[in-house]
Amino acid sequence: MPDDFDVFLSHNNRDKPLVEEIAEQLRVRGLRVWLDEWEMRPGVPWQSRLETVVQTARAVAVFVGKAGLGPWQDLETRASLNRSTEEELAVIPVLLPGCPAPQSLPPFLKTLTWVDLRKGLTARGIARLVWGITGERPAGMRGSAPGTPALSFPRILRARWSWALGLSLLGVALLAGAWLWLRSPQKPPIYEIRVHVLDPQGRPVTGSTVRTWAGNEPHLLPDGWWEVQIPAAKVPTDGQISLWAEHEDWEGNWGSLRLNTEPNPQLDIHLKQPESWIRGRVIDGRDRALSGVRITPQDGTPGEATTGADGRFALKLMLPPERKIRLRSEYKDWTPGDDFWYTGRDGCTIVLEEK
Numbered sequence: 641m642p643d644d645f646d647v648f649l650s651h652n653n654r655d656k657p658l659v660e661e662i663a664e665q666l667r668v669r670g671l672r673v674w675l676d677e678w679e680m681r682p683g684v685p686w687q688s689r690l691e692t693v694v695q696t697a698r699a700v701a702v703f704v705g706k707a708g709l710g711p712w713q714d715l716e717t718r719a720s721l722n723r724s725t726e727e728e729l730a731v732i733p734v735l736l737p738g739c740p741a742p743q744s745l746p747p748f749l750k751t752l753t754w755v756d757l758r759k760g761l762t763a764r765g766i767a768r769l770v771w772g773i774t775g776e777r778p779a780g781m782r783g784s785a786p787g788t789p790a791l792s793f794p795r796i797l798r799a800r801w802s803w804a805l806g807l808s809l810l811g812v813a814l815l816a817g818a819w820l821w822l823r824s825p826q827k828p829p830i831y832e833i834r835v836h837v838l839d840p841q842g843r844p845v846t847g848s849t850v851r852t853w854a855g856n857e858p859h860l861l862p863d864g865w866w867e868v869q870i871p872a873a874k875v876p877t878d879g880q881i882s883l884w885a886e887h888e889d890w891e892g893n894w895g896s897l898r899l900n901t902e903p904n905p906q907l908d909i910h911l912k913q914p915e916s917w918i919r920g921r922v923i924d925g926r927d928r929a930l931s932g933v934r935i936t937p938q939d940g941t942p943g944e945a946t947t948g949a950d951g952r953f954a955l956k957l958m959l960p961p962e963r964k965i966r967l968r969s970e971y972k973d974w975t976p977g978d979d980f981w982y983t984g985r986d987g988c989t990i991v992l993e994e995k
Contacts, residue, residue: 645674647773648697650717652710653984654961655736657891657915659703662734662757665766671773694719699730699773701755706738732772737884737892738851759853759882760894827872828903831855835866835895836906837885840913848887848911858883875899885909888960914960918981920988921951922969930971930992938966938978959983 647666651659656677663675674693690712694700700720702709709717720731733754755772757765767778835858837848848866850858855870868883875881879898886892895909922933929951936944937957945955959965961984969977974992981988 644672645693645697646671647699647701648674648693648716648720649701649703650720651703652705652707654707654710655703655705656961656984658705658736658761662703662761662766662769665761666770666773669766669770671770690716691719695723699732701732701734701769701773703734703736704739705736730772730775732769734769737894738886760884760896827899827901829872830903831870831872831875831899832904833868833870833881833883833897834861834904834906835868835883835885836864836908837866837887838908838910839887839890840911842910845887845890845911848885850883850885850909852881852883854881870899883907883909885911887911890914891960913958916957916959916961916963916983917986918955918957918965918967918983918988919986920953920981920990922947922953922971922977922990922992923951924992924994930974932971933990933992934970935990936968936970938968941965957983 649659649663660675660677663673663678666673674697676690679693680689694716700716702717702720717731720729723729724731731752733752735754735756735758737758737760739758753772755765755769757769759765771777833855835850837845837850839845844864846864850866850868852858852868852870854874854876855868858866858868861867870881879900880896881899882894882896884892884894890911891914893909893912895907897905897907899905922930922935924930929947929949931947931949931951933947933951933953934944935946935953935955937955941957941959943955943957945953947953955967957965961982963983964980965983966978966980967990969979969990969992971992973995975995977990977992979988979990
């Protein structure tokens with residue numbers, strides 16, 4: 641039933657691969673997730689189904705990526721915010737990689753506490769999202785145990801030791817700290833990271849883009865590598881840095897490394913094989929569904945689909961969304977169809993004629 645869903649995932653279709661990965665992580669944590677890719681059965685009117693789940697889900701996560709909010713996503717968000725004024729409903733903005741600064745969020749989302757996944761799908765980020773959905777903060781996010789005293793020099797000096805002894809201990813501690821600092825390897829004031837972007841087969845690619853949220857703007861070197869300069873002051877305390885690479889022909893990916901004393905580390909980022917769908921319906925001139933129609937791309941891209949009894953098809957392609965592609969529709973004793981469509985879109989209608 642619709643009211644059994646813990647969270648409704650509102651997202652732009654261009655962010656679907658990443659949102660689906662997040663949905664999988666929520667599902668393995670025992671949450672009932674509503675994602676259109678999983679719940680919308682082909683051949684069933686989807687508008688009423690969408691309206692029902694937006695009004696019944698226990699929480700709504702609004703994902704904002706590089707492309708911003710989609711047209712339907714904007715309506716979903718407004719409906720959820722209206723509902724939150726009448727009942728207790730968590731509307732959670734989730735910032736994806738490529739999302740602009742939070743200050744540029746739509747006004748109705750700015751006032752809400754967001755979950756920041758711009759540096760990747762970290763365990764802490766997913767835990768915060770689960771907290772927002774369930775209202776129960778995960779145990780791993782709690783601070784130190786209540787009642788644990790903090791050890792500090794003022795506490796020592798307020799004890800029963802004399803001032804002379806306290807100052808002596810302070811001097812010894814300072815000398816020991818200076819000695820350890822001189823003996824330990826020193827981190828450089830600035831890191832110069834060289835990044836190599838590769839395709840899914842491990843071959844270098846040109847025309848890629850690299851981004852980071854910790855350092856200066858990456859720039860492309862003549863040898864095809866990217867260089868990113870990160871001041872030590874901007875490096876997180878754990879030394880972990882993530883960089884994002886993307887290319888119009890493949891799906892983007894993260895690369896991570898831990899910075900220590902090496903001033904010129906190198907990092908390979910492997911792009912992922914893209915994936916998108918074209919969904920639609922094949923009919924005759926009288927708007928009657930045609931079953932058994934074979935749909936194939938004409939540019940050599942692998943992929944094939946056949947229409948069902950309702951005339952509908954779903955063609956999976958290893959191409960990024962919004963790529964123009966030519967499709968051929970073949971049906972016995974009928975004139976083949978030859979149409980151009982865009983990947984990642986639904987609602988394509990193909991009309992065939994009898995010979």
